[in-house]
Amino acid sequence: MSRNYEKEYANFHKKPSEIARRSDRNKSRRRAVAGGIITKNDSRDVHHVDHNTANKSVKNLKAVPKSINRSRKI
Numbered sequence: 273m274s275r276n277y278e279k280e281y282a283n284f285h286k287k288p289s290e291i292a293r294r295s296d297r298n299k300s301r302r303r304a305v306a307g308g309i310i311t312k313n314d315s316r317d318v319h320h321v322d323h324n325t326a327n328k329s330v331k332n333l334k335a336v337p338k339s340i341n342r343s344r345k346i
Contacts, residue, residue, distance in 0.1 A: 300328045
């Protein structure tokens with residue numbers, strides 16, 4: 273069975289709450305770039321130390337490899 277991206281977007285990604293969460297994650301990445309934690313086009317992910325994606329302070333952000341950040345909880 274193939275993945276239905278249109279249905280997935282309509283049922284999940286289009287929700288205002290999910291749009292806000294995605295926006296927060298993007299803001300965190302921009303803040304990490306501005307704070308010198310990572311560079312633009314870096315192959316690393318931004319990890320939130322306290323696991324709260326709403327906390328965008330530079331002290332809460334850490335650069336980790338994508339393979340680690342997406343495979344398990346740090």
